Amino acid sequence: MSCPGSVPANDTLVMGALEPGDYTLTVYGPIDPLFYPYPSLTLTAWISFSVSNAPASTPMLTLSPTNSGLVKLDVAGISGATYIIQSSPDFINWTSIWTNQGAPFWATLSGGTNDSCYFRTLIISGP
DSSP: OOOTTOOOTTOOOOOOOOOSEEEEEEEEEEOOTTTOOOTTOEEEEEEEEEEOOSOOOSOEEEEEEOTTSEEEEEEESOTTSEEEEEEESSSSSOEEEEEEESSSEEEEEEOOSSSOOEEEEEEEEOO
């Protein structure tokens, strides 16, 4: 018999969006008869976790080339925060190249050279 929300072994169950709070997930499964000869018993495990009400604080930066040889930078994050995009040739020395209030937003930059260039985005002030 399968219970609502049950999934096969080694599979994933997506629970959807949960309201902020503390939760306990109860997992039931059969005990391997090789180790325990009573098939009517099941193994039970409890997993406790919390869902925070704080918004995600890590912005996401996506890079994509355009047909005209430019680079498009898409930033997803918190709508009321101020963001800065920085570039670096070596992951050590960073130069600020774009500032924006709120997300999501995008910026288009020229490719310029064939040298490696790395990008990151930071929140410099929050909502």
